[in-house]
Amino acid sequence: MANMPLNFFSEGQKGKVDNIVGGEKISKRLYEMGFNKGTEVKIVKNDAGPIIVSLSGYKIAIGRGLAQKIMVSQ
Amino acid sequence: MNTIALVGNPNSGKTTLFNALTGTNQHVGNWPGVTVEKKEGILNFKNKKYNIVDLPGTYSLGAYSEDEIVARDFILKDEPDVVINVVDATNIERNLYLTTQLLEMGTKVIVALNMMDEAKEKNISIDIKKLSKELGVPVVATIASKKNGIEKLIEESINMMSAGNVPQNKINYGKDIDNEINKLKEIIENSNLNTEYPSEWIAIKLLEGDEYISEITDKNILKIAHESGDAIAIAAMEPELIIVDKRYEFIGNIVNKTVKKPKEEIITKSDKIDKVLTHKWLGLPIFALIMLIVYQLTFAIGEDILQEGLNAGMETFTASVESFLVNVNAPELLTAFITDGILGGVGAVIEFVPLIAVMYLLLGILEDSGYMARAAYVMDRIMRSLGLHGKTFISMLVGVGCNVPGIMATRTLDSKKDRMIAILINPFISCGARLPIYLVFISAFFPKHKALILFSIYAFGFLVAIIMGKIFSKTLFEGESSYFVMELPPYRFPTLKGTLLNMWDKVSSFLKRAGTTIFAVVTVLWILSVLPYGVEPYSQSSILGKIGTVIAPIFKPAGFGTWQASVGLFAGIVAKEAVVATLGMVYAGVEEGAQLVTAIQGAFTPLSALSFMIMTLLYTPCAAVIGTIRRETNSTKWAVFTALYTFAVGWIISVAIFQIGGLFGLS
Numbered sequence: 001m002a003n004m005p006l007n008f009f010s011e012g013q014k015g016k017v018d019n020i021v022g023g024e025k026i027s028k029r030l031y032e033m034g035f036n037k038g039t040e041v042k043i044v045k046n047d048a049g050p051i052i053v054s055l056s057g058y059k060i061a062i063g064r065g066l067a068q069k070i071m072v073s074q
Numbered sequence: 075m076n077t078i079a080l081v082g083n084p085n086s087g088k089t090t091l092f093n094a095l096t097g098t099n100q101h102v103g104n105w106p107g108v109t110v111e112k113k114e115g116i117l118n119f120k121n122k123k124y125n126i127v128d129l130p131g132t133y134s135l136g137a138y139s140e141d142e143i144v145a146r147d148f149i150l151k152d153e154p155d156v157v158i159n160v161v162d163a164t165n166i167e168r169n170l171y172l173t174t175q176l177l178e179m180g181t182k183v184i185v186a187l188n189m190m191d192e193a194k195e196k197n198i199s200i201d202i203k204k205l206s207k208e209l210g211v212p213v214v215a216t217i218a219s220k221k222n223g224i225e226k227l228i229e230e231s232i233n234m235m236s237a238g239n240v241p242q243n244k245i246n247y248g249k250d251i252d253n254e255i256n257k258l259k260e261i262i263e264n265s266n267l268n269t270e271y272p273s274e275w276i277a278i279k280l281l282e283g284d285e286y287i288s289e290i291t292d293k294n295i296l297k298i299a300h301e302s303g304d305a306i307a308i309a310a311m312e313p314e315l316i317i318v319d320k321r322y323e324f325i326g327n328i329v330n331k332t333v334k335k336p337k338e339e340i341i342t343k344s345d346k347i348d349k350v351l352t353h354k355w356l357g358l359p360i361f362a363l364i365m366l367i368v369y370q371l372t373f374a375i376g377e378d379i380l381q382e383g384l385n386a387g388m389e390t391f392t393a394s395v396e397s398f399l400v401n402v403n404a405p406e407l408l409t410a411f412i413t414d415g416i417l418g419g420v421g422a423v424i425e426f427v428p429l430i431a432v433m434y435l436l437l438g439i440l441e442d443s444g445y446m447a448r449a450a451y452v453m454d455r456i457m458r459s460l461g462l463h464g465k466t467f468i469s470m471l472v473g474v475g476c477n478v479p480g481i482m483a484t485r486t487l488d489s490k491k492d493r494m495i496a497i498l499i500n501p502f503i504s505c506g507a508r509l510p511i512y513l514v515f516i517s518a519f520f521p522k523h524k525a526l527i528l529f530s531i532y533a534f535g536f537l538v539a540i541i542m543g544k545i546f547s548k549t550l551f552e553g554e555s556s557y558f559v560m561e562l563p564p565y566r567f568p569t570l571k572g573t574l575l576n577m578w579d580k581v582s583s584f585l586k587r588a589g590t591t592i593f594a595v596v597t598v599l600w601i602l603s604v605l606p607y608g609v610e611p612y613s614q615s616s617i618l619g620k621i622g623t624v625i626a627p628i629f630k631p632a633g634f635g636t637w638q639a640s641v642g643l644f645a646g647i648v649a650k651e652a653v654v655a656t657l658g659m660v661y662a663g664v665e666e667g668a669q670l671v672t673a674i675q676g677a678f679t680p681l682s683a684l685s686f687m688i689m690t691l692l693y694t695p696c697a698a699v700i701g702t703i704r705r706e707t708n709s710t711k712w713a714v715f716t717a718l719y720t721f722a723v724g725w726i727i728s729v730a731i732f733q734i735g736g737l738f739g740l741s
Contacts, residue, residue, distance in 0.1 A: 034168040050451055
């Protein structure tokens, strides 16, 4: 199972959050917003600008810089 | 009076619930010392009154933002009798994360499981009795927007107030962490650390690496906590992440037992709308169109319909006050003061109430419907390339109505750096009060290109704001711009009540300002214009005229070094509405109209008119804005800085326009 940063996924793909390779503060923030390990993410939009993902039905927009730090397994 | 606090995630319907509980009985202010909005209200239930406090919407009760610190300090220090935790039933896992933190605080919690209607639409079923048992706290199903379940929620809250003991439901963090927590707890209890927080809670927060708690804890304890943390980190991973994980594990177990969700997500209406509104190419034009409609409606309804009626009313009122004063033989000076000074000056400000009310009504609808989050999303791409945050653009848009709410709208920016920049550049966005100034000058000199010149002025303001933003982000504020992460709530129909309450908040604070600050300043200006006694009001020999004469040379290089123009600009620092009124008085002895346009044509040239308009666009914002900056940044220094640097920017650019224009033979 390949592990890739979130921004490598294309629209409609699904994956599971594996870990976040960022500073403690932003990692914790993302966990608290629902990006905890094992959560299923679905990429709703990934074209230009922030990426939109769906975490069990609710949508979050994430800047591309931050999306690079979220590792997702397919 | 007993106090009930509301906590919950952003977009969980907390504000709707607050409105349902308190109705119009509410009051918006600021938490002392910070820039977070504080909402309080009174609930009347069975002949008893309860104080309801709406805490800021947060995902967690850590120390990530001022919002979180405010919320948790209120719960731990002010000790509300009951805390109602508003949980979005459609999004229960993440919402319960906050609940786990409340359980740890040892406070009396009731869960309001809100948006049950939307959960039903999504085929989510929740066993409420079981959920309540698992969490160890009462759970009440509610639909705040339809006032369902509110009464039961209140009754449960009141029952809980009289209940003796606090529900205990500990999260199992695993042996390693639990041992360290107990060890730290003991050390804290035996030390002379004096905080208002429970010691077990401090112990958990120290292991979580909570910055705020670390700061207030003494060094020895902190050192032990670091050692504990290191020991855990060697055995497993960083304790703060284990703690978060364990909380989710705790939630996961409960959700598995109580919630049934369909396997496949249903494609909702929101998803379909989003396909269009956040589209790569369509998103931006749609956003531009929506804003255009907002401004058009604001002017069409606010100005043409409501403002005209209000003006007529004000004129009749002023006339009847004047005739009354003359009838009772009031001294001439008093009559002049009341009619010209107070009613003229404050009236000029009140004239803008309809505009502001309509603008806020429309912006409030956009906000409550969920569109504003999409607008920030659409704009982030462009703003990011300029080194600014997408949400900065929202505060700029609001600033077109008035910079005061524009600056308040920067509260949605998480990082201090982004927020400070957004505050400092907001005054360059031309507010509604500056519009009459341009209208007078454009009619006088550029009647053929009205719309083009007006649009260019507004666009120039945005351009200067963005350039200054870029400069500030490179010089004044270090550190990286914060990451863009934002929830896109589902689209919802705004409730009439919520929208109107929101509008009333804004209008009433504007009226309050008109009644206090602007009233005071208008009085002072008027006094300056009639002193020394016996002088022709608003003439060069009045004190006001003399002040203008002293300032005038500064503006000579910009092409408008007359005492009249200087007095106009001086009055504009008080309130931008005062510029046209003052120019009218000093030039023509009239407040507005055709005579003023003629007088302006005699006193300015097209080039100096342009330079003057740019000066009024950019120079020092009005007193209300400076005051807001002081309040929002909590610093007099930044307020003074803004007043001075905007003046410098305005002066440099208008001098440049006049001088370079002169070189090209323009006049």
